[in-house]
Amino acid sequence: MRRPNPSWPLLNSLPELALAFVVLLLAFAVGGCKNHAHTSDPSLQPIDEMLDTQLPQGTPRSRVQFFLNSRGYRLLDSPDKNVIVAVVRHVDTKTLVPATARVTFRFDAQSQLLSYELQPAPDNPLRP
Numbered sequence: 001m002r003r004p005n006p007s008w009p010l011l012n013s014l015p016e017l018a019l020a021f022v023v024l025l026l027a028f029a030v031g032g033c034k035n036h037a038h039t040s041d042p043s044l045q046p047i048d049e050m051l052d053t054q055l056p057q058g059t060p061r062s063r064v065q066f067f068l069n070s071r072g073y074r075l076l077d078s079p080d081k082n083v084i085v086a087v088v089r090h091v092d093t094k095t096l097v098p099a100t101a102r103v104t105f106r107f108d109a110q111s112q113l114l115s116y117e118l119q120p121a122p123d124n125p126l127r128p
Contacts (some may be wrong), residue, residue: 039101039118046092047101048118061111082107087121 039048055064061084068075068086076085084105091098101118108114 041118041120043097043099044101044118044120046094047088047090047099047103050090051088051103051116051118055105055113055116057113057115059113061107061113064105064107064113076102078104082109088118 039045055067064084068084068088073089074087076087078085084107086103086105087100088103089098089100100121102121103116103118105116106114
């Protein structure tokens, strides 16, 4: 049996400290690898990664509209003034497989991007 050492109280709880450190380290690792996916569809993952990089949360509505218009993505009508709906077509540069998503962008009262979600859309051929 382990005898307590009164001159070094911290050493008495060394196994507990080591366990606490490991738990804390795991918590940071899991938090750092948190998935920011906006879709569960693997075919839409390249679109999600592109949007997450180019249009992070807090992006102004004007910047989102410029991004969509400058790339020729089709905008759909939305009755909600705090929503933009667009059809985004993207070709994955690794696989050369096209994917098309219906993306709903949601904005707060100050026109800052709150979130977006992707849904599969029909993959129509590109128009000249």
